[in-house]
Amino acid sequence: MRKPYIAGNWKMNMTPSAGAAFASDLARAAKEAGCDVKMMIAPPFVTIPAVLEAVKGTGIIVAAQNMNDHKSGAYTGEVSPEMLKDLGVNTVILGHSERRSYYGESDEFINRKVLLAIEEGMDVVLCVGETLEERESGRLEAVLSSQLEGDLKDVKASDMARITIAYEPVWAIGTGKTATPEDADSAHAFIRGRIAEMYSSDIAQNLIIQYGGSVNASNVKALMAKENIDGALVGGASLSVEKFLPIITFNK
Ligand code: 13P
Secondary structure, three states, X not given: OOOOEEEEEOOOOOOHHHHHHHHHHHHHHHHHOOOOOEEEEEOOHHHHHHHHHHHOXXXXXXXXXXXXXXXXXXXXXXXXXXXXXXXXXXXXXEOOHXXXXXXXXXHHHHHHHHHHHHXXXXXXXXXXOOOHHHHHOOOHHHHHHHHHHHHOOXXXXXXXXXXXXXXXXXXXXXXXXXXXXXXXXXXXXXXXXXXXXXXXXXXXXXXXEEEEOOOOOOOHHHHHOOOOOOEXXXXXXXXXXXXXXXXXXXXX
């Protein structure tokens, strides 16, 4: 049984004070609603300490949206996994399409971060997904395959329990255009099949695959009803209790 895993990627939103106030409201609302999913929120780096304090003891996972591919050193403006762990952060989102496209992150670079995160004992939410042009030119499967192979290179089978995959079609992010549940499920089935080939069917069966791209209160149930969709990575709709609560309680 794969437990539903719902995550909120706050992106570059929420100051430390706003984030702490929102996180305590969210934690309270989730508890009152009897929320029964694995829940994660990923604030910006500087907002993390205040949010950690606000959700202490609630079971809500606080993750980082990125990290550097080195343990320490002369990398101005960067944050290392060791710094995150020192705060109590053990989960990191890597390979988000905004980092791939705006900051030129390659699969090779993402792979170095994935390997370092694992070495540091952290859990990873690895984002993959195609652009509209790649989908329309029939390259969906080739793109997903090369991202998975590149990003997971040298990741051992014994470490795969630390990896969650988030399928985020670039054309569905922040656009209000969601993949249909059928399209999302078929991409997820493809990803699971590739992981079975790269590792084993057991590992593939246990792999949590989140869908991301304009998830909201109206489409979450239909998406989550699909066999291969095990969770959601939510952007815009994770920024208010009113919008996020129906998503984290989709199974209530
Ligand atoms: P939206 O939910 O705003 O489309 O963002 C999805 C996303 O990129 C989550 O990482």
